[in-house]
Amino acid sequence: MGLLDGDVALVTGAAGGIGLATARRFLEEGARVAIADIDSARLAGAVETLRADVLGVPLDVTSRASWKAAVEAVLERFGTLTLLVNGAGISEPADIETLSDDAWDRHLAINLSGVMYGMQAAVPAMKASGRPCAIVNVASMLSMRPGAIFAAYCASKSGMVALSQSAALHFARAGLPIRVNTVHPGAIRTPMYERYLAMAEDREAAEAGFAATHPMGRVGEAHEVAEAILFLASPKASFTTGAQLPVDGGGHIRD
Numbered sequence: 001m002g003l004l005d006g007d008v009a010l011v012t013g014a015a016g017g018i019g020l021a022t023a024r025r026f027l028e029e030g031a032r033v034a035i036a037d038i039d040s041a042r043l044a045g046a047v048e049t050l051r052a053d054v055l056g057v058p059l060d061v062t063s064r065a066s067w068k069a070a071v072e073a074v075l076e077r078f079g080t081l082t083l084l085v086n087g088a089g090i091s092e093p094a095d096i097e098t099l100s101d102d103a104w105d106r107h108l109a110i111n112l113s114g115v116m117y118g119m120q121a122a123v124p125a126m127k128a129s130g131r132p133c134a135i136v137n138v139a140s141m142l143s144m145r146p147g148a149i150f151a152a153y154c155a156s157k158s159g160m161v162a163l164s165q166s167a168a169l170h171f172a173r174a175g176l177p178i179r180v181n182t183v184h185p186g187a188i189r190t191p192m193y194e195r196y197l198a199m200a201e202d203r204e205a206a207e208a209g210f211a212a213t214h215p216m217g218r219v220g221e222a223h224e225v226a227e228a229i230l231f232l233a234s235p236k237a238s239f240t241t242g243a244q245l246p247v248d249g250g251g252h253i254r255d
């Protein structure tokens with residue numbers, strides 16, 4: 001018996017990193033899984049590394065038409081949709097003085113509007129599923145403890161948390177069995193983290209700097225975030241909605 005037997009999940013941003021680790025863990029727990037990403041080439045590779053009956057769905061989270069097509073593809077293949085993990089996201093460093101309009105718009109379009117479009121696209125299918133459903137949105141330690149060089153990123157992720165909690169309240173009050181929660185990773189060893197290291201003049205110093213922002217003295221691994229997402233998606237979290245779960249080695253409470 002798996003924790004997610006009978007569930008059908010759509011995981012975005014799943015060509016690599018946290019999304020791919022989540023898809024792998026969901027499969028281990030018995031879910032049927034569709035993985036979605038804007039990077040079609042890496043998405044095809046991810047489908048291969050998982051297993052044959054995983055559905056790969058090209059998706060641009062900033063497009064409602066793309067979301068509609070993605071949910072339709074999931075319903076056509078698996079007949080229902082019960083779990084949504086919004087993992088797609090971007091992070092580009094800029095403080096409030098250097099932040100460009102383009103970067104601001106890109107962060108809000110992908111990290112905030114993309115999550116809103118995703119929830120709106122998935123909910124009708126969830127309501128029709130006849131099963132308890134769950135949405136897990138991947139926020140960040142930086143929405144709980146903002147950083148100066150992540151102005152747009154912090155704003156987009158904090159907006160996503162407020163949106164998630166509003167949705168959680170709405171579904172609970174409406175008596176709909178759809179829970180909505182957020183996970184808040186610290187620095188996690190993924191392609192996104194690797195891009196930050198690649199930007200640094202001194203890679204070793206940058207790695208040490210990232211590790212030092214977590215009281216546990218290291219960065220995290222994608223599978224550690226996947227476990228938190230699995231918990232929130234599973235019946236183990238049946239009375240949990242509107243929660244923010246940090247996965248950051250204590251980073252959000254550092255002194």
Ligand SMILES: NC(=O)c1ccc[n+]([C@@H]2O[C@H](COP(=O)([O-])OP(=O)(O)OC[C@H]3O[C@@H](n4cnc5c(N)ncnc54)[C@H](O)[C@@H]3O)[C@@H](O)[C@H]2O)c1
Nearest residue numbers: 013017018038060061087088089140185187188190191192
């Ligand atoms: N890695 C970290 O340190 C860290 C920390 C906190 C939060 N997060 C969050 O975790 C989530 C996963 O990030 P990750 O670390 O695995 O990084 P990642 O870069 O490996 O994954 C993000 C994925 O999102 C996809 N994507 C980007 N724009 C998209 C779009 N418009 N439509 C669909 N897909 C799109 C990318 O192609 C990529 O595969 C993100 O939301 C990120 O903000 C990551």
